[in-house]
Amino acid sequence: MGKRAHPCSVSDDSFLFLRFKQNQKKHGNLDLPIAKERVGMTTESNPNVGLKHFSNDPEDFIPRSVNEFYLLRLATMPGVPPDLKVNVPGKLKSQPEDFIVVEPVLTDYPGYNHNAHRNRILTVGDDSDLPGLYINPNQKSVRGVRCTLVKRCWQFFAARDELARMLSRMLRRDVRPEDITACGIKDRWAVTAQQIHIATVSYNELCRLQFPVREPGRAWFFIKDAYPMPQGRLHDGQHGKNHFDIQVRMPGWSKSKIGAYMDPRIELLQRNQWLMPNFYGRQRIGIRQNTHKIGRTLVTFDHQAPEGVDPFMSSAEAAVFFFLHELTGREHPMAEETRRKIKKYWLYNFDAMVDELKRVYKQASLGFEYKLALRLADTSRFQGDCQKVLASIFKDSSLLVGAWQSYWWNQALAVMLYHLEQMPLHERKTFFSGQLNTGYTPHSLKIPLLMDTDASRNYYGLLGFDQALDDLSHADDWVRATYLTPRPDRRTGEPGVGPWRRAFIGIEDCQFNIDDEVCHCSFALFRGGYATSFLGTLFDISNDKSSSSEPEEEVEAA
Numbered sequence: 001m002g003k004r005a006h007p008c009s010v011s012d013d014s015f016l017f018l019r020f021k022q023n024q025k026k027h028g029n030l031d032l033p034i035a036k037e038r039v040g041m042t043t044e045s046n047p048n049v050g051l052k053h054f055s056n057d058p059e060d061f062i063p064r065s066v067n068e069f070y071l072l073r074l075a076t077m078p079g080v081p082p083d084l085k086v087n088v089p090g091k092l093k094s095q096p097e098d099f100i101v102v103e104p105v106l107t108d109y110p111g112y113n114h115n116a117h118r119n120r121i122l123t124v125g126d127d128s129d130l131p132g133l134y135i136n137p138n139q140k141s142v143r144g145v146r147c148t149l150v151k152r153c154w155q156f157f158a159a160r161d162e163l164a165r166m167l168s169r170m171l172r173r174d175v176r177p178e179d180i181t182a183c184g185i186k187d188r189w190a191v192t193a194q195q196i197h198i199a200t201v202s203y204n205e206l207c208r209l210q211f212p213v214r215e216p217g218r219a220w221f222f223i224k225d226a227y228p229m230p231q232g233r234l235h236d237g238q239h240g241k242n243h244f245d246i247q248v249r250m251p252g253w254s255k256s257k258i259g260a261y262m263d264p265r266i267e268l269l270q271r272n273q274w275l276m277p278n279f280y281g282r283q284r285i286g287i288r289q290n291t292h293k294i295g296r297t298l299v300t301f302d303h304q305a306p307e308g309v310d311p312f313m314s315s316a317e318a319a320v321f322f323f324l325h326e327l328t329g330r331e332h333p334m335a336e337e338t339r340r341k342i343k344k345y346w347l348y349n350f351d352a353m354v355d356e357l358k359r360v361y362k363q364a365s366l367g368f369e370y371k372l373a374l375r376l377a378d379t380s381r382f383q384g385d386c387q388k389v390l391a392s393i394f395k396d397s398s399l400l401v402g403a404w405q406s407y408w409w410n411q412a413l414a415v416m417l418y419h420l421e422q423m424p425l426h427e428r429k430t431f432f433s434g435q436l437n438t439g440y441t442p443h444s445l446k447i448p449l450l451m452d453t454d455a456s457r458n459y460y461g462l463l464g465f466d467q468a469l470d471d472l473s474h475a476d477d478w479v480r481a482t483y484l485t486p487r488p489d490r491r492t493g494e495p496g497v498g499p500w501r502r503a504f505i506g507i508e509d510c511q512f513n514i515d516d517e518v519c520h521c522s523f524a525l526f527r528g529g530y531a532t533s534f535l536g537t538l539f540d541i542s543n544d545k546s547s548s549s550e551p552e553e554e555v556e557a558a
Contacts, residue, residue, distance in 0.1 A: 061292060061407055063414035065421070066279045070268050070537045072421075080264045088261065090519070090539030091249040092532065096152050098247040099190035101531070103183060103239040105129055106195055109146070109227060110136075121243050122193035124150050129193075130225045140203040144230030147206065149196045151221035152214075155188040158367050159221050160196075167201055170209060175200055183239035184527060188365070195234065203228040241508070241526045248519045248539055258514045265538050266512065272432050275442050278505035279413055280406035281533040287365065288328040294319050295404030298390075299484075300474040310347060315479060316386035319400060320376075321346065324369055335364040342373070350377035350384075368396050387478050394482070401483040405449040408460065408468045409501065412447045415463055416503055442504040451498035452484040505529045 065072070074085050093099045102122040111134050122129050129148065151159050160180045167175040179200045186192035198206065206226050214220040250258055269276075285291045297303045301315035303322070312318040325343045327336050338360055345353040353373045361370035375382050375389040382388045390397040420428065432442060448456045450468055452475070460468050475484055486496030510523040519539075525531060535541060 061282060061285055061289075062279060062410055065414050065417045066277050066410055067536065069277050069417060070265065070272075073268055074264060077264055077268075081260075084261050084264070087538065087540040088250065088253075090535065090541055091251070092246070092535065092541060093189050094247075094249050096189060096191050098249070099187060099531075100124060100192070100245040101186050101190055102193040102243050102245075103195060104241065104243070106146075106183075106239065108232070109133060109229070122148055122195070124191050124193045126224065128225055130227070133227065135203070135227060139228035139230075142228055142230050143200055143202050144197070144228065144232060145201055145203045145206050145226050146195060146197050146229040146232040147223045147226040148193055149182070149221060149223060150191075150193045151186070151219075152191045153189060153219035154221050155365065155367060156182065156185040156194075158362060161367075163198075163221075163223075166209060167198070167205075171201070171205060181234040183234050184236055184242075186242075195239070197229065197232045197234045199233060237527045239527070241524050241529075242531075243509075243524045244522065244531045246521045246531065246535065248521060248535060249517060250519060250539075251517055253517055255514055255516045258517075258519055262512055262514065262519060262538075269507070269510070271429070273442075274507045274510060275432060275504045276507060276534055276537060277413055277417060278502050278529060279410050279533060281530040281536065283530065283532060284406045285403050288326065288330050290322075290326060290328055291400055291403035292407045294322050294326070295400040295402065296471060297322060298400055299404060299479055300471050301476070302471075302474065314386060315476060316390050320372060320386045320389065323400065324372060332364060334360060335366055338364055338366060353377070368393075371396065387482075391482060398483055401479075402449075404471075405451075408450045408465060409447055411465065411468075412460065412463060413503055416445070416447070443502070443506070445503040446500035447503055449499045449501065451486060452480050453486060453498050456498055501528065507534060 071085075071087055074080065077085070102124065105120040105122060109130070120129060149159065149163075154162075157177070160182075161177045164175045164177040164180060175198070180196055180198050182194055182196045184194070186194055203226055206223065209223065211222045212220065214222070253261075282289065298315050298319035301312075301318060303312075303318050305311050305318070305321070309321070312321065325339050325346065327339060329336075338356065342353045342356050345356070350373060354370070354377050357366055357370040357373050361367055371393055372389060375392060376384065376386075382392070420431070423431065448459050450456055450460060450472060452472065457469060457472070472484070486498040488494060488496055505526060505528070508524040508526075510521070513520040513522075521535065523531075523534070525534065532541065
């Protein structure tokens with residue numbers, strides 16, 4: 001056997017993943033000339049990469065090399081005082097108006113004037129974002145209407161459900177929440193504007209709807225810019241990207257001190273072509289910071305029932321139990337007290353569980369729990385089968401498996417960044433400028449989610465992630481088929497390859513305006529990117545609970 005190359009060698013095209021085919025159609029037939037030993041990424045050979053048996057510690061969800069991508073570079077920059085090389089605390093969402101998220105205006109309106117509305121984005125005020133758009137009078141009574149939903153401190157699905165109830169009461173017919181589609185969910189603890197489509201309501205009917213007066217400091221939502229579009233149904237990711245306008249509070253810091261703090265960080269962003277590691281942030285594992293653990297329970301059934309609870313009959317039943325009842329000390333006291341109360345009804349009285357949740361689920365942010373309880377109580381439809389219950393709300397329940405997949409994806413990204421750090425500085429700069437002589441750029445590098453595919457297993461096996469593959473091997477047939485099998489290609493009907501997520505994501509239109517005690521940041525991120533992940537590379541927001549509340553913008557579990 002010939003001499004092995006050093007695992008960090010980049011003299012040829014062996015920079016870890018560069019041999020992987022970038023065309024997704026070829027992901028099932030990967031070229032894997034690099035032996036696992038050559039990569040050298042095992043816990044024993046490189047304990048700092050973050051590889052270990054699965055951890056329930058939320059701090060391990062994001063490996064240090066990922067979370068401190070810019071901070072590690074900042075430490076080597078000359079001329080920066082030591083006290084400014086450490087990220088200082090920044091407070092997000094001191095008030096909802098500090099965190100504004102809006103979408104670009106979609107361009108599929110009939111008669112849309114692209115020149116007049118080029119690069120237009122939504123606003124959160126009452127003024128129209130579609131001035132002068134012609135509405136055909138003959139279409140006003142046809143069902144199907146596009147509009148903009150502006151909300152403050154409303155979780156998207158709760159706002160959607162409430163809008164459906166308001167329309168049902170007004171029209172005296174059933175308007176289902178499922179009739180209302182959007183391009184993505186938005187942060188609950190923010191002020192947001194997004195386009196939605198209501199399939200079963202007409203323009204004339206929607207214009208009759210009256211919204212309560214918006215009171216300062218209270219949660220509210222309203223509709224504007226209604227437009228008749230019978231075929232305007234929206235799907236995830238159609239908006240392409242989100243625009244953020246965020247105030248980061250830095251109490252006690254002067255304008256000049258914040259400027260000195262931000263200058264080297266902005267220089268690093270420019271040097272890296274405004275790219276950041278596209279890691280899954282802490283918000284991916286929820287307010288309780290435990291959904292990666294619950295997702296692993298759903299995949300592996302590796303969990304025993306607590307004392308006094310009947311043994312679980314399936315991994316789905318175990319996952320539902322822990323999602324409903326597990327306490328972590330990170331939630332609002334109302335939510336934790338509710339979880340304690342409903343635990344006594346487990347398996348015996350789901351109707352009582354529904355009644356308990358119905359009173360508080362909005363205030364306590366327990367909407368998904370309430371949805372689960374309603375289905376568990378509906379024995380005529382689901383027969384108490386937790387697999388059927390989870391399958392009926394796939395988009396919600398897939399986030400549990402998705403959190404487990406995100407944990408391992410972050411570990412894979414840590415390996416990629418580790419190898420990037422071994423590049424000579426001039427090669428690293430050339431790589432980020434897209435001129436490294438390999439045919440690859442940061443934009444083209446992708447990492448698969450852990451799925452039941454040869455490509456995914458080969459990829460994680462190459463890294464020596466034996467624990468990940470062992471978890472995957474324990475998935476039962478239902479979990480494998482429901483959450484871990486890629487959907488067929490919609491155009492060709494061929495088996496799907498599963499999601500491959502970009503390792504780096506671009507930060508667009510980024511601007512910083514600084515004043516005493518506040519850094520005003522405005523930027524755009526493509527779907528799947530987290531604003532809090534970006535801000536977390538510039539400020540220490542680890543103790544800011546609001547940094548765990550931003551939702552995932554895409555469902556990638558299947």
